[in-house]
Amino acid sequence: MKEPQIIVCAKQIPDPEAPFSDVTVNVEKKQVSVDAPDVISPYDENALEAAIRIKEELGGKITVLSMGRKVSDTVLRKTIAAGADSLVLLEDPLFEGLDSFSTAHVLSCAIKKIGDWDLVLTGRQAGDWDSGQVGLILGEMLDVACVSLARSIKIDDGKLLVEKTVPVGYEVVEAALPALVTVSNEVGELRYVARSKMLGLLRRPMTIPKWNSKDLGCDVERLRKLQLTELAPPADMGRECTLIEGSAEEQAERLAAVLAELR
Amino acid sequence: MSEILLLVEAKDGILDKKTLELMRGAKGLGSQLGVEANAVVVGSQTAQLAESAASFGLDKVYRLEHPLLEGFNADAWVGGLEWLCGQVKPGIFLMSHSFVGKEVGPRLACRLNTGLTTDCLNLRVDPEDGLLVRTKPIYGGNAIATVKCEGVPQMVTVRKNAFEPIDEAQTRSAIVDMAPGIAESSIRVKTIQTVEQEVVELDKANVVISGGRGIEAKEDFEMLEALAAALSGSHGNVMVGCSRPVVDKCWMSSDRQVGLTGTIISPDAYIAVGISGAIQHLVGMIRSKKIVAINTDPGCNMFKVADYGVVGDYRDIVPALVKKLEER
Numbered sequence: 001m002k003e004p005q006i007i008v009c010a011k012q013i014p015d016p017e018a019p020f021s022d023v024t025v026n027v028e029k030k031q032v033s034v035d036a037p038d039v040i041s042p043y044d045e046n047a048l049e050a051a052i053r054i055k056e057e058l059g060g061k062i063t064v065l066s067m068g069r070k071v072s073d074t075v076l077r078k079t080i081a082a083g084a085d086s087l088v089l090l091e092d093p094l095f096e097g098l099d100s101f102s103t104a105h106v107l108s109c110a111i112k113k114i115g116d117w118d119l120v121l122t123g124r125q126a127g128d129w130d131s132g133q134v135g136l137i138l139g140e141m142l143d144v145a146c147v148s149l150a151r152s153i154k155i156d157d158g159k160l161l162v163e164k165t166v167p168v169g170y171e172v173v174e175a176a177l178p179a180l181v182t183v184s185n186e187v188g189e190l191r192y193v194a195r196s197k198m199l200g201l202l203r204r205p206m207t208i209p210k211w212n213s214k215d216l217g218c219d220v221e222r223l224r225k226l227q228l229t230e231l232a233p234p235a236d237m238g239r240e241c242t243l244i245e246g247s248a249e250e251q252a253e254r255l256a257a258v259l260a261e262l263r
Numbered sequence: 264m265s266e267i268l269l270l271v272e273a274k275d276g277i278l279d280k281k282t283l284e285l286m287r288g289a290k291g292l293g294s295q296l297g298v299e300a301n302a303v304v305v306g307s308q309t310a311q312l313a314e315s316a317a318s319f320g321l322d323k324v325y326r327l328e329h330p331l332l333e334g335f336n337a338d339a340w341v342g343g344l345e346w347l348c349g350q351v352k353p354g355i356f357l358m359s360h361s362f363v364g365k366e367v368g369p370r371l372a373c374r375l376n377t378g379l380t381t382d383c384l385n386l387r388v389d390p391e392d393g394l395l396v397r398t399k400p401i402y403g404g405n406a407i408a409t410v411k412c413e414g415v416p417q418m419v420t421v422r423k424n425a426f427e428p429i430d431e432a433q434t435r436s437a438i439v440d441m442a443p444g445i446a447e448s449s450i451r452v453k454t455i456q457t458v459e460q461e462v463v464e465l466d467k468a469n470v471v472i473s474g475g476r477g478i479e480a481k482e483d484f485e486m487l488e489a490l491a492a493a494l495s496g497s498h499g500n501v502m503v504g505c506s507r508p509v510v511d512k513c514w515m516s517s518d519r520q521v522g523l524t525g526t527i528i529s530p531d532a533y534i535a536v537g538i539s540g541a542i543q544h545l546v547g548m549i550r551s552k553k554i555v556a557i558n559t560d561p562g563c564n565m566f567k568v569a570d571y572g573v574v575g576d577y578r579d580i581v582p583a584l585v586k587k588l589e590e591r
């Protein structure tokens with residue numbers, strides 16, 4: 001069988017693990033700002049890890065796609081450092097704030113432009129809006145087999161074998177390639193990339209292709225923005241916390257009393 | 264506008280609580296808009312399920328029946344529901360934000376050329392444009408967004424507890440048979456093995472004790488098990504849960520994960536051990552009646568949302584606590 005050509009879709013988002021004291025909700029502007037550096041959405045890192053493991057076994061090539069109004073290659077070069085072969089940025093002012101359907105449309109145009117591919121991986125959901133839609137919609141648009149919530153992915157004898165998480169445990173499913181798979185955290189974290197390697201890579205000159213809506217031949221009529229009508233901060237979750245002090249022994253004694261009360 | 268449709272989910276023939284909640288939501292919207300509120304049951308033998316779904320006073324229950332709809336194959340279900348929507352042309356289509364809803368929703372929306380909003384907390388109809396106004400948490404729950412989408416049907420998946428479960432009604436719904444054509448060739452993904460694991464239902468527990476990344480070794484979860492055992496005599500159903508890093512390390516299976524992408528629970532008491540209190544975890548347990556936190560870091564977020572806090576190392580506190588409870 002030929003070596004698999006894998007495409008990983010990776011979204012750049014504000015760090016979803018930033019403490020909520022660093023998150024500001026601007027009700028007037030309907031904007032959330034996070035006082036933390038951008039990262040690759042965590043499940044997309046899981047997807048990349050799954051891709052790299054397939055490549056380690058079977059060879060082939062991994063291309064990372066990221067779309068936005070502006071995407072930072074300093075954030076995304078991490079994918080190359082970890083083991084991807086190339087990175088393509090899909091940038092256009094028109095790509096700002098798109099809804100899931102339009103995002104999938106742009107990604108599908110890029111994938112069709114790349115042409116030679118066997119497997120597309122996305123995260124199960126992006127860590128900013130947690131929609132969990134783009135992957136499956138993209139699969140529909142590409143008209144290929146779609147599998148969601150993968151915890152392990154293998155290509156065996158040209159066939160796709162995925163373990164997917166289901167409510168009763170997991171299922172082993174099979175499909176022909178090409179296919180689209182959405183990846184969950186059970187796959188495992190993206191391998192560690194040494195800081196020195198990352199810094200070296202940032203200094204290395206690299207041509208990173210940037211494609212806009214024209215290059216992609218997107219149907220711009222089809223690009224719709226997400227219609228956000230209101231944004232609000234969440235209800236206050238804080239409670240008055242009684243701290244139980246003393247030695248471990250004393251703390252345990254008092255905590256036991258508290259728990260006994262809670263029956 | 265035409266009818267409101269909702270997708271029924273059930274386990275072992277018993278309707279899912281989230282479905283009963285959707286039924287109330289659908290009925291409310293239906294009477295507000297003056298349209299029918301209907302439900303669809305999907306499967307290969309749906310007679311009994313349709314009967315149970317018919318006892319809640321909706322207008323109709325469709326039986327979408329086909330041999331390929333047996334169990335749950337997403338390709339078959341998406342195809343069947345696409346066909347049904349072509350027949351009955353619902354104005355609004357509601358699904359639970361469940362395993363099935365998350366899998367079917369986006370694909371069905373794409374086929375019907377409409378938009379979808381997932382994980383909604385609240386729904387209403389804007390009288391001006393007739394669009395469904397959807398409220399959903401974003402940034403893990405750090406903000407609440409209200410959005411609208413064009414397209415018919417207006418489609419959403421709804422988080423549990425958005426509506427009160429519906430009560431049984433006097434009038435029974437009409438049951439309508441629907442036989443979709445589903446081609447064998449449309450099934451692209453085949454299940455070759457189902458591995459059933461022992462699955463816990465954390466949302467059924469009276470007390471949940473969760474360990475986080477602060478737990479140093481897998482064996483240390485035995486301390487939490489011992490605590491669960493010590494409490495279970497007096498506190499009913501006590502279970503051990505965890506935060507996501509514990510699942511990532513494969514120390515626990517994902518059914519034990521509490522949070523946005525795990526289970527959302529509201530037990531009488533929640534004991535968080537070595538969990539910092541990230542927003543994606545908090546949304547899963549913040550509705551617990553009482554929250555107890557054990558953590559070495561006095562500044563951690565979990566103390567801000569807890570009723571009782573113990574600053575200390577779980578390796579000291581938990582065994583001592585077990586001993587005290589056993590002495591009582």
Ligand SMILES: Cc1cc2nc3c(=O)[nH]c(=O)nc-3n(C[C@H](O)[C@H](O)[C@H](O)COP(=O)(O)OP(=O)(O)OC[C@H]3O[C@@H](n4cnc5c(N)ncnc54)[C@H](O)[C@@H]3O)c2cc1C
Nearest residue numbers: 475476477506507522523524525537538539543559560577
């Ligand atoms: C899209 C998305 C979805 C997510 N969904 C979920 C979800 O459903 N559930 C979930 O839990 N997370 C989820 N997360 C991850 C979440 O953001 C946090 O990373 C995670 O909850 C952190 O887990 P933790 O508190 O156990 O670990 P940490 O944040 O690392 O906290 C460990 C804590 O242990 C304490 N500690 C260390 N040693 C000890 C000791 N000896 N004794 C006592 N305390 C000690 C530390 O002080 C610290 O507070 C999600 C993230 C994203 C982006």
Ligand SMILES: Nc1ncnc2c1ncn2[C@@H]1O[C@H](COP(=O)(O)O)[C@@H](O)[C@H]1O
Nearest residue numbers: 009010067122123125126131132133134
């Ligand atoms: N702007 C984007 N660029 C690249 N990939 C994206 C983008 N938006 C979404 N995706 C992919 O689609 C997945 C699901 O996103 P969502 O439906 O927004 O939760 C993400 O995990 C990514 O893999």
